[in-house]
Amino acid sequence: MTDTVICGTIGLDDIKTPFGIKKATLGGSVVYSAFASSFFKKPGIVSIAGKDLSKENLALLSRVDLAGLSFGKKTFRWQGVYEYNMNEAKTLKTELNSLAGFSPNLPPSYKNARFLLLANIDPEIQLKILKQVNPKALVLIDSMNFWIENKKEALKSVIKKADIVLFNDAEAREFFNTPNLIRAGRELLNLGPEYAIIKKGEHGALLFSYDRFFSAPGYPLEVLKDPTGAGDSFAGGLIGYLSCSDKINEAQIRKGIIYGSVIASFCTEGLGLENLIKIKLKDIKERYEVMRQIREF
Numbered sequence: 001m002t003d004t005v006i007c008g009t010i011g012l013d014d015i016k017t018p019f020g021i022k023k024a025t026l027g028g029s030v031v032y033s034a035f036a037s038s039f040f041k042k043p044g045i046v047s048i049a050g051k052d053l054s055k056e057n058l059a060l061l062s063r064v065d066l067a068g069l070s071f072g073k074k075t076f077r078w079q080g081v082y083e084y085n086m087n088e089a090k091t092l093k094t095e096l097n098s099l100a101g102f103s104p105n106l107p108p109s110y111k112n113a114r115f116l117l118l119a120n121i122d123p124e125i126q127l128k129i130l131k132q133v134n135p136k137a138l139v140l141i142d143s144m145n146f147w148i149e150n151k152k153e154a155l156k157s158v159i160k161k162a163d164i165v166l167f168n169d170a171e172a173r174e175f176f177n178t179p180n181l182i183r184a185g186r187e188l189l190n191l192g193p194e195y196a197i198i199k200k201g202e203h204g205a206l207l208f209s210y211d212r213f214f215s216a217p218g219y220p221l222e223v224l225k226d227p228t229g230a231g232d233s234f235a236g237g238l239i240g241y242l243s244c245s246d247k248i249n250e251a252q253i254r255k256g257i258i259y260g261s262v263i264a265s266f267c268t269e270g271l272g273l274e275n276l277i278k279i280k281l282k283d284i285k286e287r288y289e290v291m292r293q294i295r296e297f
Contacts, residue, residue, distance in 0.1 A: 002044035002065050004243045005110045006236065007129045008032050008119030009099060009114075010049040012057075014079040015272060017086065019225040025272040026057045028076065029142070032229030034064045035276045036236030036263045037117070039284060041243050043236075044068050044110050046129060048102045050075035060277070063107035064090060067107040072098025086227050087201055088170075106132040113137055117239040120144050121234055123154040130161055138248060142166040142235045148175050160192040164253070166235055168199045174194075195253060197238075199231055205257055209250055214258045217294050219265035219287060226271045230264040233276065237263035237284075262287045 008030030009072075030047045037043045038145035045061075053075050080089035088211045104125060112134045118126040118141040126141065141162040147155050148171060151263035159165050165188055167175065181198055185208035188196035196208040202221065204223040207214040237260035238253075245252045262284050269275050 001112050002110050003113055004037060004041055004043040004115040004239060005046060005068070005121055005133065006030055006037060006117040007046040007126065008033055008044050008121050009076055009103060010047045011078050013228065013272065014240055015226060015228055016081040017226050017271070018082070018084055020271045022272045026060055027078065027229060027272060029121060029232045031273070032232035032267065033117055033119045033236030033271065036233040037240035038063045039281050040240035046104050046106060048072055048098050058230040060273070068110055074098055079291065082227065086224065089228065101217060104129055112229050115239055115243045116140070117160065117235055118142065119235060123151050123158045124148050126158045127154065131273045138163050138233065138242065140164040140166065140239050142153060142231065143171065145171050150289060156191060158186070162193045164197065165193045166197050166199065168201070172198045197257065199234060205261065207254060207257060208294040216261060217291065219236070219261060219291060221265055223267065223269050225269060227268050230267050234260035234264040235264045235265040258288055258291050259284065262291060
């Protein structure tokens with residue numbers, strides 16, 4: 001049985017930043033999330049790719065379980081550019097390709113998973129996944145502004161079934177039509193999840209529960225090459241750490257947020273996946289300790 005299942009997109013990305021260019025590099029929400037989670041346990045992924053995915057890319061995916069991977073004709077493509085303010089990419093081109101009409105069908109080995117990450121993908125697909133998994137699984141969901149603007153009601157239905165919800169600061173403000181992140185965090189909890197996390201990029205993350213609040217710092221980076229996949233890496237690192245925990249409580253979620261932030265910081269120091277491929281768990285633990293010391297006073 002696969003203990004952790006992650007659903008999201010697989011793509012081939014064309015990325016341009018002030019510090020480099022990557023063409024047709026392996027990306028997508030499930031790829032970054034699964035890579036981050038795999039430092040702790042080998043997750044299973046649910047997604048669809050095209051037959052144009054290279055042998056090199058398939059070899060990279062060998063670090064995760066591929067029983068839930070389907071194949072269509074052509075892989076999802078995304079082209080984006082970042083300026084020096086790299087908080088948001090400018091999307092130049094999107095091709096859904098095999099992702100259009102994707103209807104997930106979980107293999108039997110995934111259906112009793114204890115941990116489920118619904119990474120950024122159409123919320124209607126997320127709902128289909130939820131109908132196929134263990135109802136006692138811990139469910140963590142992520143999304144993006146496109147789904148807030150185009151499928152808000154379906155996204156609300158997913159949030160109501162989740163244990164932990166992730167938004168970035170811009171998404172939280174847009175979803176609740178408020179500039180106040182504290183209010184947005186409380187409103188997220190009112191929809192049903194036990195925990196809400198609002199990511200603030202280089203400035204860390206906020207954790208909300210019904211009677212507690214936690215502010216996590218961002219790792220102080222001197223090198224920032226490409227933020228693509230950082231949010232997905234954060235989510236994957238969080239679910240990966242939690243999957244190794246005997247008991248899930250707020251203290252463990254706080255630690256998971258720090259691990260997620262650390263892995264996301266490594267992600268941004270390279271173009272695409274190049275840095276996540278290089279690092280080891282010991283590197284992550286060393287940076288985790290630096291983060292712990294930052295918060296001591």
